[in-house]
Amino acid sequence: MEKEKAASGLAMWLAGAAVGAAAMYFSDPRQGRRRRALLRDKLYSLGLDALDTRDAKMRDIGNRIEGMRAKFRNALEGSGPPPSEQVLCARLRTLMGRLVSHPHAITVTANGGHVVFSGAILADEREILLAEAYKVPGVTMIEDRLSAYASPIGVPSLQGHHQTPSQPSWNPALKAMAGAGGILGAFGLTRRSPGGLLLAGAGLAVLGRALIALRHDDQHSPQHLPVRHESMRSHLERSIEVLASPEVVFDAWSDFDNFPHFFAKLLTATSVDNRRSRWVLQESANAKLEANVAWSKRERPVMLAWQSEDDTTFRLAGSVTLEPTRRGTQVRLSLSMPPKAGAAPSAADIALFKGFERELEKDLIRMKSFIESGVVPHHATGSTRPEGGQLLH
Structure with a gap:
């Protein structure tokens, strides 16, 4: 009990000393008026920032409620007609503004649900x-023509101010708390009385506590933690050069019957x-x-x-882009796993797609060998696919 009383007395003494030091600092005959004016202006500015944050938060809540209403209405009435090309491109440009540091360097076009970057x-x-981009409503297929x-x-279109796509945002409640403390402190400083000094001290204490909490919140925000981009697992891309003309490569890829020789x-x-094929996957x-x-x-x-x-139970999309080279054709293969409407990918879907990721380099080599030699490659999977000896040409 005596230790608690001693600790309480020490805390009160330290608080009194802090208030006294602040009173001496702001009551200095030479610099006190200037210091009080500067502090008052800063606290007033913090109060205005808190009000702006409150307004922005209310607008954000309103927009979110409107979005939830739209989703609920679509669930009752159906998905409705697909968005126009202008609307789809506008949605994708908004997405690029959040994710890409130089969105002006990217051109996006849409033809129905087919999008080209x-x-x-x-x-x-x-x-x-x-x-x-695959998660944007209305997108059914993406053609990637981006140069990474x-x-x-040395890249002119990537010059200029580098904007960070995701800037850290302080907690609005803590900002409001800081603003309230700042306004209270500024009001107390305008009252040249012991009560005004106590009020100013209380406001400054609230302000200091809020600033400490804001700093802690900023350091532990998602922007300062290791990020695991699980969504990055839903898109794969590899390229390889094939010593054959684009026409020959295209003809090999245009037949679904050849795909088991590749994958x-x-x-x-x-x-x-x-135009359709029934696939059986391992x-x-x-x-x-x-x-x-x-x-x-x-x-x-x-x-x-x-x-x-x-x-189908498993969602898979792919594309092959062919570019002529001096020796043949550059083949760029893209595989993606578009999300199912209203459902996250299952563990089996993710495992199967990771299997594609592990084998993709070897798949491209098999494709290259198949097209260049015309011989179906041997597989070590023990499947019932044809063995070597069948000719493409």
């Missing part, structure tokens, strides 16, 4: 942009009609997965794109 982008921003750079040095995870691809060592896949775009000899149909 072109231009320059930093390499560490490319994957997250493509992954998040590790650094903006180790794909056991069979059975044609349903001239989900795990003892499990298989079936999906209906259809062509979404074919432009000979430039690019091909395909996507699983909505009624």
Whole structure:
């Protein structure tokens, strides 16, 4: 009990000493008036910032409520007609403004749900942009024509002020607390009386406590923690040069029956009609997965794109872009896992897509060997696919 009384007395003594020191500092005959004026202005500015934050927070809450109402209305009435190309491009530009440091360097176009990104982008921003773009309502397929750079040095379109896509934001409640403390302190300083000094001390104490909490909140915000971009796992891209003309490469890719010769995870691809195929994939060592896949775009000899149909259990989209080189064709393969409407990817979906990621380099080598030699490569998967000896040409 005596220790508690001693500690309480020490705390009161320290508080009194702090208030006395503040009173001496702001009551100095020479500099006191200037110091009080500066502090009053700063506290008043903090109060105005708190009011602005309150207004912004109220607008944000209103926008979120309106968004929830729209989602609820769409759930009751159905998804409705797809957005126009102008609306879809506007949504994607808004997304780029949040995720990309130089959105002016990127051009986005849309044809129905088919979106094309072109231009320059930093390499560490490319994957997250493509992954998040698939989540925009109305996007069904993405064609990636972006040129990624590790650094903006030497790239004219990536010059200029480097804006950080996600700036840390202080907690509005703590900002309001700081503003209230600042206003209380400023009011107390205008009253030249012992009561005014006590009021100013109380306001400054509230302000100091809020600033300490704000600093702690900023240091522990998501912007200062290691980020795990799980969404980056939903898009893969690799490229390889094939010693064959773009026409030959296109013809090999334009036949779904050839896909099992490329992808180790794909056991069979059975044609349903001239644009659809039934795929059987190796989900795990003892499990298989079936999906209906259809062509979404074919432009000979430039690019091909395909996507699983909505009624399949596993969502998969892919595209192949062909660019002629001096020796043959540069093949750029993109695979993505578009999110299912209203549901996150299952553990089985993620595991299967990671399987594609592990095998993608070898898949491209198999594709290259198949097209250049015309011989179906041997597989070590033990599947029922044809063994070597069958010719492409």
